[in-house]
Amino acid sequence: MKKMQTLFAGMSGVLLSLMVMLLFGQTVMAADNGNRMSFLNGGAGMLLEPKCKDTAEKISEMAQTLNLDLDALKEEKEESKLVMANVKKELNIRCEASNNAKVVGYLYKDCGGEILERKDGWTKLRSGNIIGWASDEYLLFGEEAEALADDAGKKIATVDADILRVREKDSNGAEVLGLLPEGERIDVLDKETNDGWICVDYNGKDGYVAADYVTVIFQIDAGETVEEVKARQKAEKEAKRQVKYGEYTTDADTTLLLAALIHCEAGGEPYEGQVAVGAVVMNRVRSAAYPDTIHGVIYASGQFTPAMSGKVNRVYESGKIYESCIKAAEEALSGVSNVGDMTHFRRNDGRDGLVIGNHVFY
DSSP, X not given: OHHHHHHHHTOOHHXXXXXXXXXXXXXXXXXXXXXXXXXXXXXXXXXXXXSSHHHHHHHHHHHHHHTOOHHHHHHOOOOOOEEEEXXXXXXXXXXXXXXXXXXXXXEOTTBEEEEEEEETTEEEEEETTEEEEEEGGGEEEHHHHHHHHHHHOEEEEEEOSSEEEEESSSSTTSOEEEEEETTOEEEEEOOOOOTTEEEEEETTEEEEEEGGGEEEEEEOBOOXXXXXXXXXXXXXXXXXXXXXXXXXXXXXXXHHHHHHHHHHHHTTSOHHHHHHHHHHHHHHHHSTTSOSSHHHHHTSTTTOHHHHHTHHHHHHHHTOOOHHHHHHHHHHHTTOOSSTTOOOEEEXXXXXXXXXXXXXXX
């Protein structure tokens, strides 16, 4: 029975089209092209939700002829391909499904990926540039993975136009708050808007941009390959002008890198909020669940939008970093934390956490 259900659930294209046409005859052919293609591409799901009694009876008769269980087919859902790391320290990704296999990369806390294959308690996955195997013991699947992804991931809009206006309200006549260049990335806020508009986080304020000129994706943190880790560590070792700040020893350039991130994420926030952002970065550096360097944490895929868009680099290279952000970076490096061991923050969206300025820390 199960094999037959799977066979029926997998029917598509020609076979399903023939079934539909046999049942509905000229009705299908009379439909407009768009609706017809939508209908024919609906697969088993379209057939399992008939609109009329006669149709339902015909489908039931056909199902009985094929010895199929319609109720079971209705409940059958496509399995999610999402997988999330469930770790308190970095997770080794291996070239084969074995604890003795070579390590090809690492997933950190909140990292996610796509399931490619599963067998014998192991999952082959793709995350960023990594393709390899991880033990199911340290992974989340299905609803648990989706819940973690919703919490840890974020919607990001990438500007497709040469220049995009950010407006105070979702209207072409609204005041312009600023301009975004092509390729700029900005966080999307889940707020209701007029059709054709999306709400974004613009320097700590609600801004609105025309949806036609951006591409919106849901971003989850990805892991690092062994080669990427080695390249990052090599670059960090080449840094000069070592300066010791209390608990953490770093170079002056990395101090300014942290300050540039604070500038981008919290430049318009009160000083307390700037220190808090720096503290979040340092909490991650200290945690075994994240990369163990400031550079590694800041440039982790999917985490800090200004780092992904290149804005952090531009601010760093310009040298135009607010003095308060440099001071906040130095305080965070010295071990100061006004957010305890919290490792996340975002625009205050009503979620539980410590609210400082326009951010909630958790």
